[in-house]
Amino acid sequence: MSNTFNPYDNYLEVMERAAKMLGLAPNDYVALKQPERELKVSVPVEMDDGRIQVFEGYRVQHSSSRGPCKGGLRYHQDVNIDEVKALAAWMSLKCAVVNIPYGGGKGAVKVDPSKLSVHELKNLTRRYTAMILPLIGPERDIPAPDVGTNAEVMGWIMDTYSMFMGYTVPGIVTGKPLDIGGSLGRREATGRGVMFVVREYLHRKGIPMIGTRVAVQGMGNVGGTAAQLLSNEGCRIVAASDVSGGLYNPKGLKISEIVAHLSTRGNKLSDFEQAGAKHITNEELLACDTDILLPAALENQITAQNAAKIKASIIVEGANGPTTAEADAILEQMGKKVVPDVLANAGGVVVSYFEWVQNIQSLMWDEEEINRNLEKIMIRAFNEVWEATTSHDTTMRMGAYMVAIGRITKAKKIRGVFP
Ligand code: NAD
Numbered sequence: 091m092s093n094t095f096n097p098y099d100n101y102l103e104v105m106e107r108a109a110k111m112l113g114l115a116p117n118d119y120v121a122l123k124q125p126e127r128e129l130k131v132s133v134p135v136e137m138d139d140g141r142i143q144v145f146e147g148y149r150v151q152h153s154s155s156r157g158p159c160k161g162g163l164r165y166h167q168d169v170n171i172d173e174v175k176a177l178a179a180w181m182s183l184k185c186a187v188v189n190i191p192y193g194g195g196k197g198a199v200k201v202d203p204s205k206l207s208v209h210e211l212k213n214l215t216r217r218y219t220a221m222i223l224p225l226i227g228p229e230r231d232i233p234a235p236d237v238g239t240n241a242e243v244m245g246w247i248m249d250t251y252s253m254f255m256g257y258t259v260p261g262i263v264t265g266k267p268l269d270i271g272g273s274l275g276r277r278e279a280t281g282r283g284v285m286f287v288v289r290e291y292l293h294r295k296g297i298p299m300i301g302t303r304v305a306v307q308g309m310g311n312v313g314g315t316a317a318q319l320l321s322n323e324g325c326r327i328v329a330a331s332d333v334s335g336g337l338y339n340p341k342g343l344k345i346s347e348i349v350a351h352l353s354t355r356g357n358k359l360s361d362f363e364q365a366g367a368k369h370i371t372n373e374e375l376l377a378c379d380t381d382i383l384l385p386a387a388l389e390n391q392i393t394a395q396n397a398a399k400i401k402a403s404i405i406v407e408g409a410n411g412p413t414t415a416e417a418d419a420i421l422e423q424m425g426k427k428v429v430p431d432v433l434a435n436a437g438g439v440v441v442s443y444f445e446w447v448q449n450i451q452s453l454m455w456d457e458e459e460i461n462r463n464l465e466k467i468m469i470r471a472f473n474e475v476w477e478a479t480t481s482h483d484t485t486m487r488m489g490a491y492m493v494a495i496g497r498i499t500k501a502k503k504i505r506g507v508f509p
Contacts, residue, residue: 095390097176100415105179108491109499111482118499122182125175127151131221133199135214138207145214147199149222151231152178155501158229159195160185160439162236162265163243166388167202173389174198177236180410181439184432186494188471190443195231197222203238204356215243219250226251228261228450234442235265237310237388241277245270261449264442273445274457276438279464281315283437284408286468288320288382291404291429294476297381300324303340305380305402307331307372308387309359312408312435314349316384321345325382329375333387334360336375339367376400385412392417400426407431422485430487432494433475440467 102123109119131147148171151159161181164174174196182194199218203211225231235244244263248270251262260271268274275282292299302325306313309330317327326342332352337343337359344364351362360369376383376392377399385391386408392400397417405421406429407413413421413428421428444460447453471493479489 095393095414096172097389097411098172098179100411101176101179103415104418104487104491105183105495108488108495111484111488112492112496114495114499118503119495121502122153122179122495122498125150125152125178126154127225128171128175129222129225130171131218133214133218133221135210135217137210145199145201145218147197147218147221148174149197149225149231150174150178150195151225152194152196153182153498154193154230155498155505156182156186156193157191158193158227159231160192160442161194161196161234163233163239163247164196164198164236165201165203165238165243166198167200169198169200176389177410180432182498183491183494184436184439186497187432187475187490188436188440188467189497190440190467192232192439192443195233196236197233198236201238211243212246215246216250219247220254223251223254226262228259228446232261232442232446233263234438235311240311241265241267241272244272261446264445265438266445271445271449273441273448273460274455275460275464276441276445277311278315278319279441280312280408280435280438281317281319282461282464283440283468284312284316284384284386284406284434285319285323286437286465287429287434287472288316288325288384288406289323290469290472291406291427298324301326302382303328303380304382304384305329305338305375305378306408307336307375307383307385307391307412308333308409309348309352310386312438313384313386314352316386316408317345318349328380329370329378330359331370331372331375331387332359334358336370336372337362337364337367338370338375338378339364340379341366343367382406385409388412390414392421394420397421398424400424403427404429407434410435418485418487428485428487430490433471433486433490436471437464437468440464
């Protein structure tokens with residue numbers, strides 16, 4: 091599905107509604123309506139066949155009021171500046187929801203990484219890093235993986251930045267390989283956070299995890315890990331998909347087999363068969379018979395066109411911005427409950443924060459400590475969002491936005507407007 095909606099308009103609409111619900115004056119939140127900085131770069135790369143190809147890239151810093159900007163780097167052929175601006179703004183909110191000392195940023199390059207050789211991707215990453223160098227740094231803006239990038243790409247960024255500085259700077263990126271300062275538990279952190287949030291939500295509603303049916307759109311880092319961990323906790327994963335399509339089995343899919351198949355670069359779900367499972371489209375997955383729908387692919391997947399077809403009563407947003415504002419209103423009218431992205435997928439940035447703290451202190455935590463601290467922060471954030479939601483008798487999205495905007499505007503007020 092293409093991005094026919096502007097996700098930045100989506101952010102603005104919800105942010106303004108939450109600010110008004112909090113009783114804020116326009117002066118309190120006017121600065122949140124646009125990013126602090128936007129950098130557009132044209133990145134030349136010498137391709138393997140000798141051609142020079144120029145890729146468009148961006149780095150956007152939405153807010154640094156609560157700390158350095160933090161946010162992933164996306165490689166995708168359809169990215170545009172409005173998407174990057176929205177993703178950066180959502181990072182400001184997410185870091186505030188989980189109360190870690192960061193603002194929000196995001197970067198992207200308009201490229202289909204599957205079409206580039208490893209050598210070309212490495213050169214693209216190094217040149218892009220050099221071109222956004224004036225903005226980034228462990229105290230300024232710290233990239234991390236997102237769609238289309240991974241630990242290997244973060245390693246190239248870390249090395250490039252370090253070469254410019256003349257010494258090794260592990261804290262410049264998070265989500266790095268373990269051998270160069272990455273953190274245990276980072277790769278699984280977003281999916282693990284999703285699992286904690288699902289567990290807390292079901293607990294509040296008195297629904298047992300065992301047997302609860304889940305459909306996962308996008309079996310990548312977030313969706314694949316969440317599916318595996320939810321399945322370990324007794325949930326029945328009835329549907330799972332990637333960009334090529336999905337599989338459906340009302341009795342439950344064997345998730346380990348699917349994750350193992352997709353772990354090989356180039357493998358797709360459309361090539362995979364499992365006894366009892368039938369192939370479905372991504373549209374069919376969104377409308378399938380399930381208790382929980384977990385969109386974990388891209389933004390703008392649940393729209394005014396398909397929202398009314400959703401059978402799941404709970405939607406947990408593993409992806410950033412998977413629901414358009416129009417679709418959100420339809421879901422609310424239908425009595426569906428949405429656990430919003432800025433809470434549901436915040437586990438990744440929480441462990442990124444742990445990674446950065448370890449890098450700065452030159453310390454290494456064990457995995458148990460990381461997972462325990464992640465769980466503590468996710469439960470605390472869930473409870474705070476729940477409290478804001480119930481006390482204002484609103485949706486969890488509004489509850490989360492109110493928690494976040496309350497914190498960011500408070501920081502802004504304390505700091506004042508320079509000069
Ligand atoms: P990924 O690249 O590892 O996986 C994306 C998955 O979505 C893949 O399975 C891909 O095949 C599938 N997909 C892509 N386009 C699709 C489409 N049109 N329809 C159905 N499936 C499609 O990416 P990821 O890191 O898992 O990120 C997924 C989402 O989660 C993104 O919105 C990202 O911003 C968000 N997120 C990621 C992290 C993180 O730590 N990786 C943290 C927070 C939020």
